[in-house]
Amino acid sequence: MLINAPPEEKLDPRVKRTRRLLEEAFSELIREKDFQSVSIQDIAVRAGINRATFYAHFPDKYALLEHQIRQEFRAEIEKRTLNACHFSEDNLRALILTVCEFIGEANSHCKSPRGQFGQLMETQIKEQTKGLLMTWLEQIGSNPSPVIAATAASWAIYGLAQYWNEQKDHDSLGEYIEKIMPLAEVNLQFSRA
Amino acid sequence: MLINAPPEEKLDPRVKRTRRLLEEAFSELIREKDFQSVSIQDIAVRAGINRATFYAHFPDKYALLEHQIRQEFRAEIEKRTLNACHFSEDNLRALILTVCEFIGEANSHCKSPRGQFGQLMETQIKEQTKGLLMTWLEQIGSNPSPVIAATAASWAIYGLAQYWNEQKDHDSLGEYIEKIMPLAEVNLQFSRA
DNA sequence: TGATTTTTGTTGGATAAGCGACAAAGGAGA
DNA sequence: TCTCCTTTGTCGCTTATCCAACAAAAATCA
Numbered sequence: 001m002l003i004n005a006p007p008e009e010k011l012d013p014r015v016k017r018t019r020r021l022l023e024e025a026f027s028e029l030i031r032e033k034d035f036q037s038v039s040i041q042d043i044a045v046r047a048g049i050n051r052a053t054f055y056a057h058f059p060d061k062y063a064l065l066e067h068q069i070r071q072e073f074r075a076e077i078e079k080r081t082l083n084a085c086h087f088s089e090d091n092l093r094a095l096i097l098t099v100c101e102f103i104g105e106a107n108s109h110c111k112s113p114r115g116q117f118g119q120l121m122e123t124q125i126k127e128q129t130k131g132l133l134m135t136w137l138e139q140i141g142s143n144p145s146p147v148i149a150a151t152a153a154s155w156a157i158y159g160l161a162q163y164w165n166e167q168k169d170h171d172s173l174g175e176y177i178e179k180i181m182p183l184a185e186v187n188l189q190f191s192r193a
Numbered sequence: 194m195l196i197n198a199p200p201e202e203k204l205d206p207r208v209k210r211t212r213r214l215l216e217e218a219f220s221e222l223i224r225e226k227d228f229q230s231v232s233i234q235d236i237a238v239r240a241g242i243n244r245a246t247f248y249a250h251f252p253d254k255y256a257l258l259e260h261q262i263r264q265e266f267r268a269e270i271e272k273r274t275l276n277a278c279h280f281s282e283d284n285l286r287a288l289i290l291t292v293c294e295f296i297g298e299a300n301s302h303c304k305s306p307r308g309q310f311g312q313l314m315e316t317q318i319k320e321q322t323k324g325l326l327m328t329w330l331e332q333i334g335s336n337p338s339p340v341i342a343a344t345a346a347s348w349a350i351y352g353l354a355q356y357w358n359e360q361k362d363h364d365s366l367g368e369y370i371e372k373i374m375p376l377a378e379v380n381l382q383f384s385r386a
Numbered sequence: 387t388g389a390t391t392t393t394t395g396t397t398g399g400a401t402a403a404g405c406g407a408c409a410a411a412g413g414a415g416a
Numbered sequence: 417t418c419t420c421c422t423t424t425g426t427c428g429c430t431t432a433t434c435c436a437a438c439a440a441a442a443a444t445c446a
Binding site: 249 | 431432433434435
């Protein structure tokens with residue numbers, strides 16, 4: 001399990017349902033128009049949920065977006081079973097791939113992947129990436145504290161992933177990742193036992 | 194509007210949502226296994242709704258099935274704008290077509306279109322057909338009471354529609370309907386002004 | 387057959403969601 | 417600037433749903 005993994009406890013079915021409806025409505029709207037111009041009313045109406053109920057679950061739409069991104073990114077991670085794994089070159093490669101593709105997905109099917117939306121996504125993904133790297137590093141012990149190494153690597157990875165997505169004429173993603181693996185690894189390299 | 198048309202009033206959103214979830218769950222299950230072997234627990238679990246809540250909406254699964262069929266059949270009728278119309282040969286033809294196709298649909302995507310399921314469907318569809326025919330007949334006045342004529346015609350239509358669906362080697366539905374139009378019409382024929 | 391398990395309806399108390407209203411903050415246009 | 421209008425948070429009160437528990441009916445199996 002990922003550190004800070006969702007409690008996953010048995011929630012009241014009404015709560016799960018309401019959250020699901022809000023999330024689905026939000027996802028739809030975010031594909032239709034600019035994140036900024038999506039109002040909480042829009043979300044509530046689309047979800048068929050009372051506006052007041054929204055506030056019982058999220059303080060504002062930014063919190064909902066954070067929650068959404070965290071959840072989707074974790075789903076990707078779990079799909080590729082990168083959690084509960086030890087550090088290895090293959091796992092690192094897969095993690096980088098996940099980040100690249102996740103950003104690509106967001107860019108392609110969201111109306112406005114830049115601005116506050118982009119900022120929040122960046123923060124969340126780096127946070128999640130860092131968390132995963134830390135669990136890996138803690139298992140093998142690291143010279144500079146795992147926090148330091150994981151921080152550096154997560155920033156580097158996100159930066160490189162974003163750069164690749166910005167390029168008009170992509171290398172193939174596979175080639176690109178082979179090219180940057182050393183750069184990503186250098187942050188973790190000397191922390192091996 | 195159809196006589197006995199759904200109130201369509203502004204229901205509590207929770208009620209609409211719960212009904213929708215129950216209906217969707219039921220539809221799924223009915224395609225997966227025999228109607229008889231679908232329990233209320235199955236439906237509740239699949240819908241994510243508490244079992245006790247089911248009973249707040251329907252007395253049993255038969256009532257849910259009735260509700261479902263009535264609703265879907267009405268949707269078909271409204272899609273073809275047969276309601277709010279006067280009696281005419283074209284409208285009668287379209288009505289028969291609707292019944293034939295509706296039975297065909299049920300046969301093709303339901304696991305067990307016979308037994309209690311079939312019986313309930315037959316009852317509901319004849320009921321709806323009769324209601325529609327009565328509104329037509331009441332507009333033009335009829336010699337034997339509209340109830341009588343509509344009853345005869347609705348039974349005849351359903352019987353003929355079922356027969357067509359039973360045949361291994363169908364006529365084309367179009368040809369078949371032309372063939373039976375006179376038989377269906379005879380029940381209404383002499384009620385013209 | 388009788389024993390065991392599942393399903394069925396129903397209840398009372400707890401809790402989430404709905405509703406209407408409100409003041410405050412923000413945006414758009416005269 | 418000043419309106420006008422929309423959105424935003426927040427508040428009591430009402431209502432629908434949840435839950436656990438129960439006895440009775442039905443189904444399953446030895």
